[in-house]
Amino acid sequence: MSGLSVAGDDRYLRQTLLPEIGPKGQERLAKACVLIAGAGGLGSASAFYLAGAGVGHIKIVDNDIVEISNLNRQILHVDKTLRQPKALSAADQITAFNPEIQVTSLCERITHDRITAMLDGVDIIVDGLDSFKARQVLNRASLKHGLPYVYAGVNGFDAMISCFVPGQTACFECLFSGNAPESDQPLGVIGAAPGLAGSIQAMETVKLLLDIGRPLKNRLMRISGLDMRCHCMDLTPNPACPACGKALAADNP
């Protein structure tokens, strides 16, 4: 890094001009650590925008390798990184984009056993996953450690985004029970759908880190890409939620 402070770095000039961010906000972003769970379509968009925003430490987790069928949407990876572990390919691209930040790549599966170590030092969890089970691991860890969980999911041309904040909002499992069987077959998706959702996740993450604006707390944003309609549905915590229901009961006897 140059001798400039982070806040005085021209790289971030266009956002430090914003009164909501300013030099102090930039310093806060530089001290923040975000876990991006999954280096796929969602993680690609959120990682680039969080790196560009100067989030000081990005940990990116993925256990897969880059395949040719990923490249319609997973813009962290390029043709020459085919067959490489996604977490390493992602770290190379993020570092090339912003060499001033720290990037940690974790080539592991997200499991209940490993998640606590992955979350060491982390301020916010960003969901770039595609399975209920792995999301359930993130959700339980978010509740256990009191960390905000920025959720997104995509299907076809459509996307959904919400911010689950323990003690303040509904959680992932208030919304989704996992009863629906998951397909073994790959689902169709246009790359811009995770691109949109991942970009919104990056926006929400910056807002939560800086405590600005009105994040998607207790709101589920749904984007229908074919109609290009967007609406936010209000959410309420489910008292019978298997993940946060008991905690709610304990807090509100």
Ligand SMILES: [Zn+2]
């Ligand atoms: Zn819940």
